[in-house]
Amino acid sequence: MTYNFNEIEAKWQKYWAENQTFKAENKSNKPKYYVLDMFPYPSGAGLHVGHPLGYIASDIYARYKRHQGFNVLHPQGYDSFGLPAEQYAIQTGQHPAVTTAENIKTYRRQLDQIGFSFDWSREVRTSDPNYYKWTQWIFIQLFESWYCKDHEKAFAIKDLVNVFEESGNANINAVCENESETFTAEEWNGFTVEEQQKILLQYRLTYLAETEVNWCPALGTVLANDEIVNGVSERGGHPVVRKKMTQWSMRISAYAERLLQGLETIDWTDSLKESQRNWIGKSVGAQVKFKVVSNEVKEADEIEVFTTRPDTIFGVSFMTLAPEHDLVQQITTPEQKEAVDAYIEATAKRSERDRMADVKTISGVFTGAYAIHPFTEKLIPIWIGDYVLAGYGTGAVMSVPCGDERDYAFAKHFNIPIPNIFEGVDISEEAFSDKAKTVIGNSDFLNGMNYKKATKRAIYELEQIGQGEGKTNYRLRDAVFSRQRYWGEPFPVYYVNGLPQMIDVAHLPIKLPEVEKYLPTETGEPPLGNASVWAWDTEKNEVVSNDLIDNETIHPLELNTMPGWAGSSFYFMRYMDPDNQNEIASKEAMDYWQDVDLYIGGSEHATGHLLYSRFWQKFLFDKGVVPKDEYAKKLINQGMILGESAFVHRVGFNFGKVVDSKNDISKEDVKNITYLRDKYTIIKDMYFSNDVTTYLRKTFNKPENDEELEHMQLRENLISHLLNPILEDISKFNLEGKVMVNTMMMNYFKTHVSVDYVNTKNELDWERLKLEDKQYKNAEFITNKDNKYVCKREVEKMSKSKYNVVNPDNIVEDYGADSLRLYEMFLGPLEQYKPWNTAGITGVHSFLKKLWKLYADDNGLKVTDATPTKDNLKTLHKTIKKVQEDIENFSFNTSVSTFMIAANELTAQKCTSKDILEPLLVLISPYAPHIAEELWSQLGNNASISTASFPEFDASHLVESSKNYPISFNGKMRFTMELPLDMSKDAIEEAVLANEKTQEQLAGRTPKKVIVVPGKIVNIVG
RNA sequence: GCUCAAGUGGCGGAAUUGGUAGACGCGCUGGAUUCAAAAUCCAGUUUCUUCGGAAGUGUGGGUUCGAUUCCCACCUUGAGUACCA
Structure with a gap:
């Protein structure tokens, strides 16, 4: 009986589909648990090994929760409206519905072969009229x-x-x-x-x-x-x-405000909450009205500004309006009209991008008009400047140069006074914007107050005279x-x-x-x-x-269509009751499932999908449609799996004219030199193995040993190989003595080459590459002394254009879905970005083979009814404890290590006991469900392993009677000592000090202090 | 610039409340088996070393009997954001 993974995996995938093993019921006495993956867009390229990472993690969790006795909802579907299908339709004329359906088929095949426990009976597609009926309904x-x-x-x-x-x-x-x-x-x-x-x-x-x-x-x-x-x-x-x-x-x-407050109630990652907070951009301050005086306008006109620092109102020395501000035309005086119009025209010409990119240039112009300070009644000049944005706040600011960097720079640039309203602060070099250390001065009734007090008082006084009020602004736009x-x-x-x-x-x-x-x-x-x-x-x-x-x-009818985020803003509710013709989902279904317990997906949706869907959820909650105003309790961002790109190398030479040439250089010669330069700056059809390029890159002026001599000899051979055609061309064009080739400073180029032609030792199968890729049809590959062509590798985002995409289909075929699942988890923490290296998969694959051998050998099943030994039980319960903790902490990578340790230990213990090996299968089944199901049924179980309950941890099997104490000197561990755990502190100290190694370490010194932490460590200071 | 995250062997990474740094795996080295290869198994693998040991988790300080873990400053990398008053 050997571990035939292809056969086993196909068998169980068929079994799960036929028996609807993972179908979730909307009515159940079990507690519910809802595990959701972010909606995939079915692209034409299919899945690469990076895509299933989050699905594997959520699948492990879903399977674990089933073992824990939960009724688990774990659905999947497709965000099937979208741009790529439309672009493809424009190019080929094929209907997007047709190509989308094809892509979905590929996705489904790829997902199925990885063995996910999705309830496919609940699949939804946003492009399905039965689905978008509800998108339209919400609209x-x-x-x-x-x-x-x-x-x-x-x-x-x-x-x-x-x-x-x-x-x-x-x-x-x-x-x-x-x-x-x-x-x-x-x-x-x-x-x-x-x-x-x-x-x-x-x-x-x-x-x-x-x-x-x-x-x-x-x-x-x-x-x-x-x-x-x-x-x-x-x-x-x-x-x-x-x-x-x-x-x-x-x-x-x-x-x-509710989107902001709601963040406090959900367990999403801090970085994600932070981006949403920034996006919402709440700022608390005051709206202040300034009356305008100008020959051209009636006294009643006023400018409204928003400020977060009403406490600094006595520091205002000018005002700035956005050039687009409505009042600009009205208040500008005739004398300033020309300058203002010119400025507005100039800024209008600058694209939004230029304006954003160029933050440093200070520009603006005086309108000729003045505003009246609400308290001092002094005249304040009104400027326009493009550092003020029309779209935020009121499109106008009260400029307080002593307290704001941009106002400071503007004032300095245009020689506007910078009154200081801070006590004990020097503002001759820069503005002072530290709210915490602010003490207001020079400000009438605000004198001596801190930021908080002064703000409150300023708003109060503004309200008294009807020229302002407290106000909160948000950056979030409709x-x-x-x-x-x-x-x-x-x-x-x-x-x-x-x-x-x-x-x-x-x-x-x-x-x-x-x-x-x-x-x-x-x-x-x-x-x-x-x-x-x-x-x-x-x-x-x-x-x-x-x-x-x-x-x-x-x-x-309306000619526009809805954006991509429309359909994905409520799909998680539709999964609860996807076939319902009368409602998004029935009240019973929603009351039972409530909300998503665990949501896993990429962080790229932080401010798009994840903000809009929260908005719709809150709206639907207000309307009494959904039972919760936040739809996902916990959210985890999976990190991206990066690709290891492979590169091939080319070289080239630089040409120079010979300066002191006795030969005249004709126009024709110049033309020919240019031609040669174009031809040889990068030599197109010659590729060098990465290790060979070192011979070109590195030179020894005076080779000192055999190695260096060999290096220089090789270099010479390579150079002459490269130079021969060049020298031929030089003589063909009669350029001898007129041109020189620099062989010391060469040009080096690297180009992406498809990783499909590169093996795990970074060796390129260049013969196949030449046959299959016409770009390399005439290429010459310069190999190393082992006759191998070695590529350079670099870690980059996995993408088609970088030729570094690894397809899971091949992995599943060669190693099986269980190996793929384990390896994706084994790579590292779920949230982290990490490179994919197919070579490493042999580790988890041989673990599975080793695991199989614990249960079966050539003669068939070898599991017995033997009574487990103490060691057997210790291994099992240690594993139960660790795996359970790991899954609950989403630390899936460490569980895989734990399984490996367990398999190694049980193999060493020659364990065959069913009492150990059967529960071990349940532990492994969320990670490697196919092998677990197979062995589970081999052990005589008729029902799917997914119905088995998770083994109970029993701490009594881990109790030890002695401890191998680390003995440290000044915090450094020097040796260990086996001592009984029930030994008293004093006895431990005595035993340790009596040890001859201790005396050796002390070398005659007397210890100043001995720290004994029973069960942990002994530390001797001195 | 601001915000967030992260820096540990050749590589991916482990060390869960401060207590034996480098678990587990890859790779590499040596050996067994084999006609040979694959597969499998065994041993070794942080660095330096006078073979007694010593140093060591981005850098510099601090707290502590003891710091990868806590505090301060800095450097590097990645992600997000961008004149938000």
Whole structure:
């Protein structure tokens, strides 16, 4: 009986599928546990060995929890809408649905062969209409909701309408586009329906807003900012125009505070929480109004600023507005108009990128206008400067140069006074921004106060005079939700007189229409503009041909689609009840499963998916749809597995003209020299083994031994091999004596070569490479003295373009899924980035073979009913303890070591006892389920090992009677001594001091102190 | 610049509350087995060493009987972020 892993693995994968071993029930008396992997996007390239890392970890945990008696939900599905499939469709004309289905098939095959315990009966795909029906449904719910700041909760828009009808909006404290706009009930009731709808859009949690995009008519597409250089397209140099487009946005900003607070309640990694906190960007301060004086404006005009340092208000010596600020045109004086306009034009020309990249250049211009300080009533000059961002706060700042670095630099640059309002601080060289050490001075009623006190008082005083109030700002912006793409969820929206209307949820899903082309239309409409059947019939309630649009009963449908994060923002809830036709999931299912207990995935989603999905969850919680307002209790980021790229080396020479040449150098010669230079700067078809390049790189002026002599001899041979064709060319062009070749300073080049041709000893199979890759058809490979071509290796991200992708299919075929699973875990801590090195897999593979041999040999099963020895039991229980701790700490790498130690010990003990070997299988089964199932059934068990319960740890087997004490001198261990554990402190000290080795170590000195920690250590000081 | 994470043999890494640094595996060296190779098994493998020992966890300090572990400063690498008032 040998360990035939291919056969065993196929057998058990079939068994699990046929018996639905891992199907989770929505009704159970067992406690629930929900283990979730981040949604994969099924790319055309399939899986590489880095992808399954997190899946293996979550699978181990899921299997462990089953052994612990939990009802485990461990689903999998596909985030199947997305850009790559669409790009592929544009190139090949193949429908994205077709290529996506193919890719999913590959993914599924690859996942299946690794032996995951997924409940595939719950699979979802975001591109499936039965799924995106609910994406559209949530969108409609958001549209029909507004956010009440008093209750910190979303409510139905119809409740808001009721309030408007009865008492206007005076008593409404809502998150709203235009908070200052007020109306009475009479006014509201007098508005036309259209006017009312426009107002309501300002309150809805998803809304339409005009956004500027870069449109390139020649390319027929929208371009991102980084695809435009100097106003023309990066590719082809076509003109780009700015175009306003109406886009859907999500009012995620309403949830900023709750998204921030919620982080305190969930066990996610600190770094991930930190990025979300930064992204939300809460700052607490005050909004302050400054009255403006200028010949051109009425006294009533005022500028609002946001500041986090109202305590420094007496230090204001100027104000700065963003160049785009609305008031700039109004307040600029005629004398300054020219300068201001020129500056605005100059900054407008600079792309967003330039402006961000160039932080150091200080620029700005005076508007000629002044503001009045709210307390001192002094005049404050108003400047504009592009260091102030239009989009943050109010787009204006009160500049306090003594307390803010940027204000300081600006003031210095333009010679604006820098009044000091800090006590005992020198600000002649730099601004002072240390809040903790702040003592305010020179500031009237704030004098002598610290930051906290002064801030409170300043806000109070501002409120008294009606020129300011405490205010909190968030950096988090509303999320644009429209994409000009084909392969995404269509919006359940049609337009009447340009105003969006929701399709009734009863008619969902609105299915993605067929189009001829996946590109935007010639008029710049999104790809759905190509659809001929894409209009909504409000009477028949169905999608009809565009020809029928009459804007009476038949209206055009929305042409944008939803972004990638739409479908992935609630999939974890849908898994609870994926076939439900009436709800996202039934109440019973949600009440049972509640939320995700463990979520594993990459950290690249920190501020995208993981923030948006929290937002949707909170919204759905407000609406009473889901039972929890955070959907994942614990989240672990798996680290990336890096690839070991392989490189081949080429060399080249530098040419020089001979300076003191007696020969004249003709124009023709120059041309020929240039030709030679191009040809030999990098010699194209000659590749050098990495160790051979050292002979070229290193020279010995005076070789001192045989080795160095040999080195120089080899070098000479190589150089002449390289030089021969060059010398031939030189004589062919009659350039002798006119040109010289530098053989000491050569050029070295390295190129990625596919790791498929490189073995674990870094040797390149160049013969096969020449045959299979036409790039190398005529290449010459210079090998080392063992006739091997050695490649250089470097650790990089695994990617197709670096030719370093390792496919799990080959690994599974050669070593089996259990070896792959164990090895991925064995590589190192789950969260850490680590390089993949296929060579090391032999270690875990031979462990599995060794494990097998504990149970069976050539004569069959060798497990007996022998009574376990003390040592057997000690090994088993030590292993139980360690593995259980490891799994609970997600330290899977150390469990693999523990299994190896256990197998080594039991082999040495010649253990055959079933009482030991049977529970050992349960311990290993989460990690290597196939071999565990096989041996489990060989031992006579009929049910799957996944139904077995985890072995109980019994500490009594680990009790020892003596301890091998380390004896340290001044903290350094010098020798060990075996002593009984029940020996008293004094007796230990006595025994140790009596030992002759102690006397040797002391060399006559008297110990100053002896530290005895019973059961741990003895340390002698002296 | 700021924030976060991490620095231990040739390599991946271990040391869970401060208590024998280098577990386990790869690689390497030697040996057994074999016609040979693969596979398997055994022994060794941090560095230096006068073979007694000594030094040693990025660097420099500190706390402690004792520090990879705690504190301070710095260096390096990786990730995220970017004029956020």
